[in-house]
Amino acid sequence: MTQHSFTKTMDWSDRTVKTLSFLALGTGVSFLLLVIVFVLQESSLGSSFSTNLFDFLVRHAWAPMATPPSYGILHAWISTLVITGLSLALAIPMGFGIGLFLSEVAPRWVQQVMQPALELLAGIPAVVYGFFGYVTLVRNFETWFDMPAGECILIAGVILAVMVLPFIASTAAEAFRSVAQDLREMAYGLGVTQFYVTRRILLQKALPGLFAAVALGLARALGETLAVLMLAGNSVAVPRSLLDRGQPITALLATELGETMAHSAKYHALFASGFVLMIVVLGINVMIWILKQRFLEHSHA
Amino acid sequence: MTFQLETTYSRVLEGVRQVPGPAVSTFDIHDLSVAFNGRSVLRKVNAIALDRHVLAIIGPSGSGKSTLLRTMNRTLELTPDARVTSGDVLFKGERLYGNGTDARLVRKRICMVHQKPVAFPMSIAENVLFGVRFHKNWNGRRKDEIIQNCLENAGLWDEVKDRVSEPASRLSVGQLQRLCIARALANDPEALLMDEPCSALDPVSTARVEELIVALKRQLPVVIVTHNLAQARRISDQSLFLYDGQSLEQDVTERIFTDPRNGRVHDFITGKVG
Amino acid sequence: MPNTIALSTVTNVTGKRAYRLSVLRDRLWRAALWTCGLIGFLLPVSIIGYLIFEGIHCVSWQFLVDYPRGTPLGSQGGVWPAVEGSLALASIGLLVSFPLALGGGIYLSEYGRSQQFNKTVRFLVECLAAVPSIIYGLFGYAFLVVFLNFGISLIAGALVLALIMFPILLIAVQESLRAVDDVYREMGLSLGVTRVYLIRRVLLRKAWPGIVAGVVLAVGHAVGSAAPVLFTASIYFSKGGLRLDRPVMTLPTHLYHLVSEAISFDQAFGTALVLIAGLLIFNMSAMLLRRLGGGLTR
Numbered sequence: 018m019t020q021h022s023f024t025k026t027m028d029w030s031d032r033t034v035k036t037l038s039f040l041a042l043g044t045g046v047s048f049l050l051l052v053i054v055f056v057l058q059e060s061s062l063g064s065s066f067s068t069n070l071f072d073f074l075v076r077h078a079w080a081p082m083a084t085p086p087s088y089g090i091l092h093a094w095i096s097t098l099v100i101t102g103l104s105l106a107l108a109i110p111m112g113f114g115i116g117l118f119l120s121e122v123a124p125r126w127v128q129q130v131m132q133p134a135l136e137l138l139a140g141i142p143a144v145v146y147g148f149f150g151y152v153t154l155v156r157n158f159e160t161w162f163d164m165p166a167g168e169c170i171l172i173a174g175v176i177l178a179v180m181v182l183p184f185i186a187s188t189a190a191e192a193f194r195s196v197a198q199d200l201r202e203m204a205y206g207l208g209v210t211q212f213y214v215t216r217r218i219l220l221q222k223a224l225p226g227l228f229a230a231v232a233l234g235l236a237r238a239l240g241e242t243l244a245v246l247m248l249a250g251n252s253v254a255v256p257r258s259l260l261d262r263g264q265p266i267t268a269l270l271a272t273e274l275g276e277t278m279a280h281s282a283k284y285h286a287l288f289a290s291g292f293v294l295m296i297v298v299l300g301i302n303v304m305i306w307i308l309k310q311r312f313l314e315h316s317h318a
Numbered sequence: 319m320t321f322q323l324e325t326t327y328s329r330v331l332e333g334v335r336q337v338p339g340p341a342v343s344t345f346d347i348h349d350l351s352v353a354f355n356g357r358s359v360l361r362k363v364n365a366i367a368l369d370r371h372v373l374a375i376i377g378p379s380g381s382g383k384s385t386l387l388r389t390m391n392r393t394l395e396l397t398p399d400a401r402v403t404s405g406d407v408l409f410k411g412e413r414l415y416g417n418g419t420d421a422r423l424v425r426k427r428i429c430m431v432h433q434k435p436v437a438f439p440m441s442i443a444e445n446v447l448f449g450v451r452f453h454k455n456w457n458g459r460r461k462d463e464i465i466q467n468c469l470e471n472a473g474l475w476d477e478v479k480d481r482v483s484e485p486a487s488r489l490s491v492g493q494l495q496r497l498c499i500a501r502a503l504a505n506d507p508e509a510l511l512m513d514e515p516c517s518a519l520d521p522v523s524t525a526r527v528e529e530l531i532v533a534l535k536r537q538l539p540v541v542i543v544t545h546n547l548a549q550a551r552r553i554s555d556q557s558l559f560l561y562d563g564q565s566l567e568q569d570v571t572e573r574i575f576t577d578p579r580n581g582r583v584h585d586f587i588t589g590k591v592g
Numbered sequence: 593m594p595n596t597i598a599l600s601t602v603t604n605v606t607g608k609r610a611y612r613l614s615v616l617r618d619r620l621w622r623a624a625l626w627t628c629g630l631i632g633f634l635l636p637v638s639i640i641g642y643l644i645f646e647g648i649h650c651v652s653w654q655f656l657v658d659y660p661r662g663t664p665l666g667s668q669g670g671v672w673p674a675v676e677g678s679l680a681l682a683s684i685g686l687l688v689s690f691p692l693a694l695g696g697g698i699y700l701s702e703y704g705r706s707q708q709f710n711k712t713v714r715f716l717v718e719c720l721a722a723v724p725s726i727i728y729g730l731f732g733y734a735f736l737v738v739f740l741n742f743g744i745s746l747i748a749g750a751l752v753l754a755l756i757m758f759p760i761l762l763i764a765v766q767e768s769l770r771a772v773d774d775v776y777r778e779m780g781l782s783l784g785v786t787r788v789y790l791i792r793r794v795l796l797r798k799a800w801p802g803i804v805a806g807v808v809l810a811v812g813h814a815v816g817s818a819a820p821v822l823f824t825a826s827i828y829f830s831k832g833g834l835r836l837d838r839p840v841m842t843l844p845t846h847l848y849h850l851v852s853e854a855i856s857f858d859q860a861f862g863t864a865l866v867l868i869a870g871l872l873i874f875n876m877s878a879m880l881l882r883r884l885g886g887g888l889t890r
Contacts, residue, residue, distance in 0.1 A: 030788045035703045041695025045758045046713065049720040052731045052755065059734055114628030122625045131629065137636040140871060142816025144844040145864050148851055149639055152646075152861075179635060186632060240724025242819040243844070247851060267726050267819075274730065274823050279738045291730045295723055302719045393782045426784030436775045439797040448793070449783040498779070505783060 056295060060288035074293075079253045079269070081283045088286035090293070092255045096170060096263030097294075099256060100245060101238045103174030108181045108234055113227065115182075116189025117219070139183040147247030150176040155248065162260060168250035170263040176248055177238055185234040192226020193219055225311045232305040236298050242267040266294045342369040344509055344539045345390060350405035352385055352394065359385050362405065363565045365558050367509075372531060372540045374554035374571065376547060378586065381560040383543040387511050390414070390541065391428040392421040409509070426453055429502035430511040434518055435494035437486035442469075442478055445486045445497055449505040457506060464504055472500035473530050492523025499530065510534065512542040516549065528553050547587065551575050559583045643868065647861030651869075655862055665829050666849070667856040671863055673830050675870075677840030680746055681825060682815045685753035690807070693758055697765025702791060714766070721759035728752050729820035737824055747836040749825020756820060757810040764806020768799035801882040808878040812871050818844035843867045 077089025115135075119128055150172055158167035196219055204218055220227075250262025251272055264272070270287055277283045345367035352360040360382045367373040375383045388394040389407055392414055407414040414424055426449070438445050443465050450456065450464060459467075465482060469475040474496040478489070486497060495515060502510060512531070516524040531540055531553050544550050550557055551571060558568040559580070567580045578584045658670025704710045732752035742748040772795050780790040796803075818826075827839035828849050834840060843863060850860040 031786050034788045034791075035699070038695035038699035038703065041692045042699045042713070042762075045689070045692040045696050045762065046716060048755060049717070049759065051735075052720070052723070052728065055731055055735055056727060111628060111631065114625060115632040118625040118629035118632075122622055123629060127629065131633060134633045134636050137640065138632075140812055140816075140875070141636070141639065142818075142844055142867060142871075144816070144818045144847050145643070145868060148847055148860060148864050149643065151851055152857065153642070179639075182632070182635070236722050240722070240726070242724065242726040243848065247848070267724060270726050270730060271819060271822065274733060279734070284734075288730065288734070291727050295727050298722055298724060299719055302722045306715055306718065391782060393778065396778060396781060422784045422786065424784075425782050429784075430782045432775065432779055432782075434775055436773070436779055438776070438780070438794050440793070448780070449785060452783075452785040452789050502783070 053295065056288055056292050060285060060292040081273075081286070086282060088282065088289075090266065090269065090290050092253055093264055093266045093269045093290065094293070095255055096249065097239065097265035097267075099259075100170050100174045100177060100249060100263065100265055101235065103171070103259075104177035104181055104238050105231070105234060107175065107178035108185050109231060111178075112182050112185030112230065112234070113189050115186040116191075116193055116230070119186070119190040120193035121219075135183040135187055138179070141180075143180065143241060143243040144247075146176050146180055147244040150244065150248045158260075164260065166250070166262075168248055168262055169260045170249050170256055171259040173245045173249035173263070173265075174259075176244055177241055180241065180244060181234040181238050184237055185230045188230035188233055189223075189227055192223040192230060195226060196222040225308050229305050229308045232301050232308065236301045236305070239294065239298055239301070240267065242271050246271050266290050270294075343367070344369045344410055345373075345541065346408040347386075347390075348405050348408070350386075350389060350407060351403045352382075352389060353401055353403045354397070355399040358403075359400075359563055360389075361563045363560070363563070365565055365568055367539050367541050368556070369539050370535055370537070371555040372535045372542060372553055373568075374550035374557045375541065375543045375560060376545070376550050376557055376586075377560035377566075379545065380562075382563045383560050384513050386560065387430070387513050387541065387543050390509075391430050391511055392419075392424040393430060395421065426455075426505060427507055428509045428511060429505050429507040430513065431495070431498050431502050431515050433514040435491060435498045437489065437494055437497065440486065441483045442486045442489070442497065443482040446500050446504050448501055453505065455506055468500040468504045469497075471503055471530075471534070472496045473526055474500060490523075492519050492526065495519060495523065495527060496530070499527070503534075507538065509539045509541070512540065514543055514545065517545070524549075547575075559586070561586075640868065643861065643864055647865035650858050650862030651865050656866065659831070660829055660846075662856075664853070664855050666846070666859060668859070671841075671843065671846060671859075671866060674841040674843045674846040674863070675866065676834060677746070677826075677830070677842045678815050678844075678867075678870075680834050680840060681749050681753055681821065681842060682811050684746070684750035685757055685814055686807070686811060688751065689754035689758040689761055689810075693761030694765055694803075696762050697769060698791060700762075700766045701769035702787060702795070714763070717759045717762055721763070724819075725756060725817050726819040728756055729823055731755075732820060732824040743837065744823070744825060744827065744839045745837045746825055746834060746840050749821045749840070749842075752820045752824050753814040753817075756817070757814050760810040760813065761806050764809070765799070765803055768802025768806070769795055771802060772798045804878055804882045808875055812874065815871065815874075816844060816867065818842070818848055821845060822848075843870070 074090060074094070077087045077091070079089055079092060080087045115131075119131060123131065154172045154175070155167035158164055158169065158172065200218060200222065245265050246268040249264060249268060251264045251268060252262035253264060254261075256263040270291055273283065273287055277287060343366050345365070347363055347365040350360055350363045351358065363382075363386060365373075365375075365386075375386060377383055385394065385400075388397075389402065390409075394400050394402070402415050406416070409424075409428065413419065429449075438448060440448075443461075446465050446468050447461065456464075466475060466479075469478065469482075474493060477493060486494070489497060495518070499515075516527050519527065528549065531542065534540055535555075542550075542554065554571045556568060557571045557574045559566045559574065559578075559582075561582055567574065567578060567583050569578070574583065575587055578587060655670045656675060657672050659672055660666045661669030700710050700713060729752065732748055732755075736742045736748040736751055737744055776794050776798065777790065780794055781787070821842055822845055825839055826842055826845040828841070828845075830839065830841050843866060847860055847863045847867065850856055850863060
């Protein structure tokens with residue numbers, strides 16, 4: 018007999034729904050892609066903004082009002098790096114600690130209390146964090162350190178650390194939990210202490226998941242706008258100390274966009290900065306994706 | 319329709335027990351071959367199932383019993399990469415894998431009960447009516463008639479008659495399986511397929527389901543896949559032995575269990591081979 | 593296999609001192625972890641507590657329904673137009689993005705063409721979900737406000753929020769549907785029903801809790817975000833009255849304005865509290881909805 022293929026006879030209702038849902042998917046995804054394409058387009062067009070990449074990133078200062086106007090984001094990405102670095106330096110150890118706590122030490126009821134607590138932390142809007150940081154730290158810094166205005170990159174970094182903490186903590190907890198139970202039982206069965214087990218086994222086995230946690234926190238920190246806008250100080254000079262004011266790329270965009278005329282040179286410069294930020298964050302996400310795949314393989318091993 | 323059966327199956331006709339009227343063939347499987355992703359799973363399987371008889375499909379695990387069952391109501395294609403490569407399944411003379419056949423209509427007329435019973439997220443009554451509401455094959459029956467009849471036939475009515483509007487998820491596993499049977503019966507099927515219906519059940523529920531099957535066979539053909547030889551012996555009229563994707567022997571159950579022709583079948587029955 | 597465990601550090605020196613040392617280290621370790629956990633718990637509690645403490649005297653029914661007053665504007669009065677604006681933005685955004693995400697999620701989970709296709713789409717969507725919201729604001733400004741000439745308006749802001757919410761909703765729908773055991777599909781389809789009927793009567797009901805959770809996440813994220821709305825929809829003061837082509841006040845932008853112009857910290861505490869309380873109430877009522885809607889599916 019000849020080969021029989023399976024004719025999927027679909028009802029007209031099936032066919033309609035399949036088409037409609039595909040269109041829905043297509044529409045949504047297309048608009049998302051449009052964002053990327055549009056930002057790219059708006060950043061490279063415009064001959065009045067024809068600086069090369071190196072100058073833009075490193076040499077020029079941000080002085081759109083000067084003659085000739087100069088567009089460079091050195092101060093911005095340095096601020097971004099410092100603030101992000103600081104926040105991760107604080108949030109990673111704490112986040113891993115909480116993750117280990119949740120997966121190894123905490124009794125059931127504590128886990129159930131911690132989970133909503135972390136969700137709460139993650140759910141507080143950025144502007145509220147900025148406000149909180151302002152009324153607690155900024156004002157006090159003015160008295161403690163004798164500063165005319167308390168905003169500085171230190172405060173921005175600290176608050177950003179708190180914002181990023183729940184993401185790192187829950188991803189890390191997941192990573193630790195996924196380490197197979199039998200590995201643990203084998204180790205404990207040899208009579209070693211918990212600290213020992215952690216050091217030798219857990220950290221190793223959970224490594225891909227931990228990388229994912231860090232990458233997640235990093236992406237989140239890089240993209241934060243409002244909190245750093247309110248706390249870092251918005252100065253176009255390159256910061257030299259932690260108590261200096263800074264202006265990460267996101268804050269730069271937020272500050273300058275309001276006063277920009279469409280399609281002016283500054284407009285294109287802002288889009289270019291946005292594009293740089295977007296590329297970096299996308300790159301980190303590609304890395305997270307790759308790590309997640311390996312992470313999944315590991316936990317099934 | 320009465321068929322002139324080939325002489326190959328003449329032994330099947332002999333000693334057919336308690337069949338009112340002539341033995342009518344419902345399922346007629348000819349040289350059926352199925353492949354999963356190129357890998358051959360069923361090879362030229364031949365079998366028949368008679369109306370108002372229970373056919374048990376037995377054999378070691380992995381021999382393709384469930385696969386064969388699923389070709390009989392066109393649920394095979396729900397598994398990705400599964401294809402019928404040759405042969406056909408006829409049901410009352412109609413080709414199931416013919417070009418014009420609508421799979422959904424096949425599944426409406428031939429219903430299947432699965433191994434793991436599962437309740438749809440709705441009340442017991444709505445579960446029973448699930449297929450009926452879709453196909454709208456009320457056939458002059460009223461809603462509560464169907465619910466009561468099918469639940470009675472499935473042996474569940476007494477236990478749930480006061481709570482048919484409650485969520486079905488509260489039933490025990492044994493009750494759920496009977497609910498699944500009721501649900502299948504509500505569709506007014508012309509044949510019932512069962513894939514290891516008792517393997518997830520405790521002995522008491524198993525006994526009830528077996529009673530059910532024996533009662534049901536008075537109305538329609540039942541084909542049941544089972545790995546439990548004792549069960550096959552208890553409830554089936556005929557047995558088909560599948561080994562490694564091939565149909566080795568089909569015969570009246572008593573005959574297969576006491577005096578099988580095929581050596582492999584003999585080894586399996588006597589427990590020499592698992 | 594822990595094949596490299598050297599037991600020597602514990603049992604080699606059979607002296608009691610080595611053993612006591614390692615036990616001590618273990619105790620310290622556990623204490624450190626408990627401290628981390630404690631801090632992790634205290635942080636949200638103290639932040640919220642502080643805001644409540646400072647802001648509760650400011651919040652009243654009057655505060656919610658009154659318009660901003662005083663000189664400078666906003667130092668007294670209430671936040672009603674901001675509440676109105678936030679609600680409007682979120683609802684319109686949800687109205688636009690939810691059907692698309694529902695359809696898309698259903699397609700990916702039930703009709704998806706191939707594993708590769710699904711994975712690619714998922715990858716795209718997850719990456720785009722991570723793009724900073726200010727970039728969406730940038731896009732919204734350049735494309736919706738300027739290019740399409742919507743102007744700074746409610747509709748522009750709502751569309752930007754819809755863009756931001758779409759990936760979250762899509763992933764929630766797809767994952768919730770995927771989580772439904774395949775047995776349900778087999779069982780339903782083998783009774784001869786169409787996929788549409790199956791999705792409608794069985795799968796969506798079972799996926800409902802997960803979908804609601806996704807909606808809560810998406811809406812919470814949208815309501816709280818100021819960055820994308822700042823240049824696409826918000827205005828510092830409005831006399832109320834929502835129109836699609838007019839800008840609106842929103843709670844987060846109002847809070848930002850009060851702080852950055854140092855207008856009134858009292859009002860700011862009140863605003864922050866209203867925002868947080870609103871989000872909490874929303875979360876809790878959604879949890880209720882999950883229980884109710886998913887009631888038959890347990």
